Amino acid sequence: MGKTKFEALRIQNLKQMRKKICCATVFFIFCGAKPDTGFLKGCHWIKTKGGGYCMTDDRMQSSLPGVFAAGDCRARPLNQVVTDVLYGAIAAISVMKFLENKT
Ligand SMILES: Cc1cc2nc3c(=O)[nH]c(=O)nc-3n(C[C@H](O)[C@H](O)[C@H](O)COP(=O)(O)OP(=O)(O)OC[C@H]3O[C@@H](n4cnc5c(N)ncnc54)[C@H](O)[C@@H]3O)c2cc1C
16 A cells, blocks of 8 residues: 555455554565475375475485475475575486486
8 A cells, every 4th residue: 555655555364354554665475385295195105294395315316216306395494595406406416317327
């Protein structure tokens, strides 16, 4: 809300159906951090924990050999671009080595 610039936010609690106006000059939208791993539900070969985060070893391999995970879908202590780039690189090399050993 605001006439020429952002001045306030009208928010509604959908559980209690209460509305209120919060005065502010800036705001951040937190869109959540749930891993999109619903397709793994009921899959006993790929272990997950804490709301669906895929568990891997330090080569990013899941509990199912040949299936690797990196990024926000993986159980780890920090969800940041810098860590995802690192673990993505490790996963890529691990996939390559896995395929080399298979041929
Ligand atoms: C609000 C918010 C603010 C953040 N701020 C910061 C910050 O300031 N600094 C920082 O370092 N990190 C920040 N992060 C964390 C960072 O964005 C994530 O850790 C990082 O983007 C995760 O990378 P990812 O590749 O695992 O997942 P994503 O970046 O989510 O990429 C996954 C991609 O896969 C695609 N996808 C999904 N399902 C499928 C499918 N079935 N087939 C094909 N493609 C699919 C998606 O469309 C998406 O493009 C923030 C996160 C959020 C939510």
